[in-house]
Amino acid sequence: MLFAKLVDIYQQAGFAIRSSISPFMLKTISNVSSEDGTFTYIVKDGANYGAHGGGISMSEVYLIDSLAAAFKPANVFGIGCSFGWSSVALAVANPAAKVVAIDIAEGTSAPGLGLTNQIAARHGLNLKGLIGRSPEDVPAIVERELGGRIDLVFIDADHTDTAQYADFRAVAPYCHPGTVYLFHDVYICQTTASFKRIAAEMVTHDGVVLTRTASGIGALIPKSATAELRGAIAAFADPFCVVPL
Numbered sequence: 001m002l003f004a005k006l007v008d009i010y011q012q013a014g015f016a017i018r019s020s021i022s023p024f025m026l027k028t029i030s031n032v033s034s035e036d037g038t039f040t041y042i043v044k045d046g047a048n049y050g051a052h053g054g055g056i057s058m059s060e061v062y063l064i065d066s067l068a069a070a071f072k073p074a075n076v077f078g079i080g081c082s083f084g085w086s087s088v089a090l091a092v093a094n095p096a097a098k099v100v101a102i103d104i105a106e107g108t109s110a111p112g113l114g115l116t117n118q119i120a121a122r123h124g125l126n127l128k129g130l131i132g133r134s135p136e137d138v139p140a141i142v143e144r145e146l147g148g149r150i151d152l153v154f155i156d157a158d159h160t161d162t163a164q165y166a167d168f169r170a171v172a173p174y175c176h177p178g179t180v181y182l183f184h185d186v187y188i189c190q191t192t193a194s195f196k197r198i199a200a201e202m203v204t205h206d207g208v209v210l211t212r213t214a215s216g217i218g219a220l221i222p223k224s225a226t227a228e229l230r231g232a233i234a235a236f237a238d239p240f241c242v243v244p245l
């Protein structure tokens, strides 16, 4: 029900959701070249509020939903909050967790942080959207807000190899062998080189590109994961479409 809950939450905040539309159908409703119908946008009065920072797709919301059934993180940290879609999903799916997501809050992500916090207050979610730039602001925020410990991390900010690796290095000191890492857009933004490097360095985890998610999320699964947790993540990697690491 997570996707339906999110649609309702944003509708209550006054936004219509545009998400997970076939690229063939998108051509008939939008001519904004930066939009990819696969991902999620919030629309009010005909204007696309998150055009430069689309939210995760329905398949990725389903991954968060599945993960939450198999894994109970206490502290969740996100880099790249935008208008809050993935952060709200993480908070709704993990009601016992504290969720903190940062964003540089430039362009459309500036009002997006406000919206995220407004939604958190309205629905009683343990979620904070904060202004912060990765990697430099990560240590202070993680120490202050999460007591220096991250159990689930969702990285979805600047999609270059350099930035993705820097985001990983920033969070790694606060993670542990049981932390689950998700890197959005690894395949679609071709940040596979840095993801391969990260996966090779992480001897406590197994790296896999989740080719059944719209963006090709890179996941680091703890080697100590239960069969249920491993299955909940690995089900999103298609055996006919494997990204070699």
Ligand SMILES: C[S@@+](CC[C@H](N)C(=O)[O-])C[C@H]1O[C@@H](n2cnc3c(N)ncnc32)[C@H](O)[C@@H]1O
Binding pocket: 052, 053, 054, 055, 056, 079, 080, 081, 082, 083, 084, 085, 086, 087, 102, 103, 104, 105, 106, 109, 132, 133, 134, 135, 156, 157, 158
């Ligand atoms: C694709 S959007 C995130 C979408 C969000 N995760 C979701 O699914 O709802 C990427 C966001 O990362 C932010 N960003 C870019 N570089 C960043 C950095 N160095 N530190 C923190 N946020 C950053 C951008 O402002 C933008 O809002």
